[in-house]
Amino acid sequence: MQLEREGIFLEDTACFYLAEISMALGHLHQKGIIYRDLKPENIMLRNNGHVKLTDFGLCKESIHDGTVTHTFCGTIEYMAPEILMRSGHNRAVDWWSLGALMYDMLTGAAPFTAENRKKTIDKILKGKLNLPPYLTQEARDLLKKLLRRNASTRMGAGPRDALDVQGHSFFRHMNWDDLLAFKVEPPFKPFLQSADDVSQFDSKFTSQTPVDSPDDSTLSESANQVFLFLSLKHLQH
Template sequence: AVPECVVDTRLRFQSHQRRNPDSMGGAGSPRSTCGTSRSSGHRPVSALVTRITANPIRATTGGWTPEQLGENMSSSCLLHSLAPVSLNDVPLPSSHSCPSPEAACQQIPSEYSATCVQSHSFTPTAVNSPLSTLLRIRPADFDYLKVIGKGSFGKVLLARHKESGQYYAVKVLQKKMVLKKKEQRHIMAERSVLLKNLQHPFLVGLHYSFQTTDKLYFVLDYVNGGELFCHLQRERVFLEPRARFYAAEIASALGYLHSLHIVYRDLKPENILLDSQGHIMLTDFGLCKEGLEPNGTTSTFCGTPEYLAPEVLQKQAYDCTVDWWCLGAVLYEMLYGLPPFYSRNTAEMYNNILHKVLVLKPNVSNAGRELLEGLLQKDHTQRLGAQGDFMELKCHAFFSPINWDDLMARKVPPPFIPSVVGPTDLRHFDPEFTHLPVTGSLCSHDSAMATNSMREAAAAFPGFSYGPSAGHAFV
């Protein structure tokens, strides 16, 4: 049986015509939070996910061919989370030194240590915020100030809680649209991951999820420093120290997810946000795979074309090493300006990923090139991280300047701080979104004249609503 095929893609564009709007399924009228323009008259796709669900593809003996993959895609959209996690100060143990690369091979555990994660645990804002005293939250409990994102399923809004005055990103999805596109499984998957009360400094945090008859609400931490993609698009490339800082924070977040048996599967610059202090936050957990035990594998074809690992393209069983391939692709893009193996022709790009030799120009240090070679190893059994997961990366020479204890405590000064003067500073969001009207239906009560279709939608998401202080889901 051919597994379900789900691909997230963003038809992005830089001044050298990096993206072709017709090359990967046709994105329609793309938007961007970056506010940049295309020479062709189009604008880059928005900060909201474009989820491309492929039609069933007949498998060949060697898996799908690049041509088959490129010809069988039709598009639909799914909203992103636009939110980081805020942290309380927690004392951390003192720094310790890494073993030498030679000794590391003898000391790397089989998986990222859960004990290590616990020693660096953080308490999400949701636990201690005034909101956590409420067992049930309603749309009318918020003032909805601005639209900061839009997709085919709904909107993301900057909202202020009326009682506490705190700001949140509230993602509002139309149930009928989610059901029409048959995306409820991915919505519930994102909720399930967020419900784990992720305690890591570089992962988005969930405060509440709740629902009305016709809408789903995610109440998330709010971040307004912009997508890493937008900053990279403006600057084209990052200097190596800046790229190292972001890669280290991303790697620690991925390692933490792996320790919880979660594979992220959709790492890309659009899913990496910057907070107002310059730290990264991973968002959008809709494509995560939960419950992947050590040495376990999965086979669903999902991700984003530029960052798909060879084993995913070949329809092989894969494990958490797909995330390390994606990290290598993102690091390569930060240092060189384009993803590795990139082509405007999707089929050609897939063929490059499968067969083309990695080319590394000498403007990157030896340690940087060595790390990229390890992460972008086509044989996932030989890929950096295949044996010791995050610990292998942590002890790599490229990260030798990083004090990991300080990094986890957010004490390492970010190399870049976004220009943000307060929570209502929306300069990093596209005016095309922020100029949209905020509709009154967001906080209205359910209609007493509910239709049969509305009743069906209301029953399609059992257990969606959640309040941290209650300790469990309700309704």
């Protein structure tokens, strides 16, 4: 919503958000988790303006060096070519998505889009990366390195993971220790009336009728018996 409101972000603003997201991705990767669903809708801003990644429904756990997974998932505009090709993928997919997100922040649109799903996929797999002339040299260089179709040569794909991305000159002014300690001032703080103020959310979400998620797990007979036993004991007391 903030990106929509602004149209595009200045590079300093994008740098702050991308830096915080890179730290979150690096942390997940250290835990053997690929995030796989990096897109604007899944990046929340806390009341203090710092980033919070949400929606871990597409995460893949236990992916350490040398392991690949083949699930087709995510929003295609931000999806790495190797997911679309179903050729097996690892944590490098998150760095492609960071590149796609960076492009969106700085230009107002994802790097490869078309009028339908099939044409969008074709563009992601084969289209030319067009970089607007107003981008700085550092931004252009990082985008090219994150949006490499060959996952093994993509920035962040090596054993140093997030450290390689964070070492790029685009982040040359970032103090990473201060960032981790929340000492870097966010570029924007949501204006909230109270802790449960939802005015910053799009009304298409807040106007929906809340519905409980269906519980598809059925209790086993033995669990049912235990539950009945405990209920009876509770009644007796």
